[in-house]
Amino acid sequence: MSRLYKTEGVVIKRLYMGEADALLTFCTPESGKLRAVARGVRRPRSRLAGHLEPLTRCRLMLAEGRSLDVVSGCETEDSFPALRSDLWLLSCGLYAADLADRLGAEGAENRRLYRLLVNALDALDSGVDPAVVLRHFEFHSLACSGYLPELWECARCHRQLEATTNYFSPAAAGLLCPDCRGREGLDRPASVDVVKVLRYLARHEGPDVARLKLGASLAREIEDLMQGYVTYVLDREVASAKWLRELRGAYRTGLANGGRPGQP
Numbered sequence: 001m002s003r004l005y006k007t008e009g010v011v012i013k014r015l016y017m018g019e020a021d022a023l024l025t026f027c028t029p030e031s032g033k034l035r036a037v038a039r040g041v042r043r044p045r046s047r048l049a050g051h052l053e054p055l056t057r058c059r060l061m062l063a064e065g066r067s068l069d070v071v072s073g074c075e076t077e078d079s080f081p082a083l084r085s086d087l088w089l090l091s092c093g094l095y096a097a098d099l100a101d102r103l104g105a106e107g108a109e110n111r112r113l114y115r116l117l118v119n120a121l122d123a124l125d126s127g128v129d130p131a132v133v134l135r136h137f138e139f140h141s142l143a144c145s146g147y148l149p150e151l152w153e154c155a156r157c158h159r160q161l162e163a164t165t166n167y168f169s170p171a172a173a174g175l176l177c178p179d180c181r182g183r184e185g186l187d188r189p190a191s192v193d194v195v196k197v198l199r200y201l202a203r204h205e206g207p208d209v210a211r212l213k214l215g216a217s218l219a220r221e222i223e224d225l226m227q228g229y230v231t232y233v234l235d236r237e238v239a240s241a242k243w244l245r246e247l248r249g250a251y252r253t254g255l256a257n258g259g260r261p262g263q264p
């Protein structure tokens with residue numbers, strides 16, 4: 001008999017295997033990223049079906065296998081129904097899941113990353129501004145994976161930053177003063193307001209973050225800056241981030257909105 005164990009987790013990736021099985025990746029508190037096979041999950045009468053959709057938070061019973069563990073039981077804890085019924089929110093949730101997949105390590109406990117992902121899905125599901133949710137998730141998921149950006153002193157000369165336009169350098173992992181601004185081309189100006197928002201995101205959690213209001217142009221500046229850092233750290237762009245940009249374009253022209261142009 002193989003050993004059984006329990007954990008909770010969020011489904012962050014699902015690949016179908018053969019006719020009826022699926023290979024699932026979970027983000028879990030104790031085991032970090034965990035991959036397991038769900039046998040027969042595509043059969044209509046499978047008792048696992050419906051519990052293992054991407055972004056579902058569930059309680060799992062797993063059996064240790066020789067190479068991969070096997071899901072032997074599963075109960076849904078939260079399926080985030082509001083998020084799931086809106087294409088934009090669902091896409092934002094899938095981006096957060098992708099990031100957790102890329103930053104998480106298999107078998108390495110990461111309670112913080114798990115908690116951040118669950119909180120992000122919960123916030124998207126309860127109507128918090130997705131731009132705020134995603135920037136907070138990007139900042140802290142990078143921070144808890146060893147990529148905490150320096151926001152208070154110049155990452156190169158270590159002088160206190162002044163209230164002027166500074167520069168964010170992915171290579172230096174933080175802000176640079178105007179004297180040290182990099183010549184690498186990836187560095188981008190960070191206005192006083194951008195720095196203020198980044199510091200706010202760094203210091204706040206939960207309801208305090210939910211209260212943050214970002215105007216469209218400030219939101220875009222911070223998005224570009226954070227996604228530049230994510231791309232630098234992961235050494236390539238996250239595919240679902242590209243999809244979010246394409247989808248936003250489709251909303252603007254009305255293609256994703258039944259002909260009514262709008263802003264997601």
Ligand SMILES: [Zn+2]
Nearest residue numbers: 154157177180
């Ligand atoms: Zn400096």
